[in-house]
Amino acid sequence: MKQHVRRATLNDLEAIMTIYNHAILHTTAVYTYEPTNIEERRQWLAQKERDGYPVFVYENEGTVLGFATYGPFRNWPAYQFTIEHSIYVSPDARRQGVASQLLKVVIEDATANGYQTIVAGIDDSNEGSLKLHEKMGFNNIGTLEKVGYKFERWLNLAFYQKQLK
Numbered sequence: 001m002k003q004h005v006r007r008a009t010l011n012d013l014e015a016i017m018t019i020y021n022h023a024i025l026h027t028t029a030v031y032t033y034e035p036t037n038i039e040e041r042r043q044w045l046a047q048k049e050r051d052g053y054p055v056f057v058y059e060n061e062g063t064v065l066g067f068a069t070y071g072p073f074r075n076w077p078a079y080q081f082t083i084e085h086s087i088y089v090s091p092d093a094r095r096q097g098v099a100s101q102l103l104k105v106v107i108e109d110a111t112a113n114g115y116q117t118i119v120a121g122i123d124d125s126n127e128g129s130l131k132l133h134e135k136m137g138f139n140n141i142g143t144l145e146k147v148g149y150k151f152e153r154w155l156n157l158a159f160y161q162k163q164l165k
Helices: 010-026 038-051 098-112 127-135
Strands: 003-007 055-060 063-072 082-089 117-123 139-150 153-163
Touching (some): 010 055, 010 063, 010 082, 038 063, 055 098, 063 098, 098 117, 127 153
Antiparallel strands (some): 063 082, 117 153
């Protein structure tokens, strides 16, 4: 099996959209309700490239099983060395190390690009993601309670951070 993490290309957008839409429609990994479309994903990737933020995909024998990216934590200049990341994995590829490999590459890339702090906002019911971030050296900084509402219930958002230097 040939597995690796690489930079995303336009050819990956269909798989990225499918993975992201599954997260939107079936999980609390992303706090939105409406699925995206290929044109929105194309614009998203183009904006990431213009802004200098990477999008990575985990590929196994030609099939994209997950993707990850990072971008600004907040749009104020004093936050310029802090980023927030996100990782999404295909439902049939979970618990196979895909997210771990993606997060490892995100951390390496962010460190190489001079960032100081990486932040993750994680729904507090997502035990797999919480455990992954703890395993990778992130600290739980706190939880914002009842800040999201999806699937007829309130959602709590846990914040995790890791110092890169």
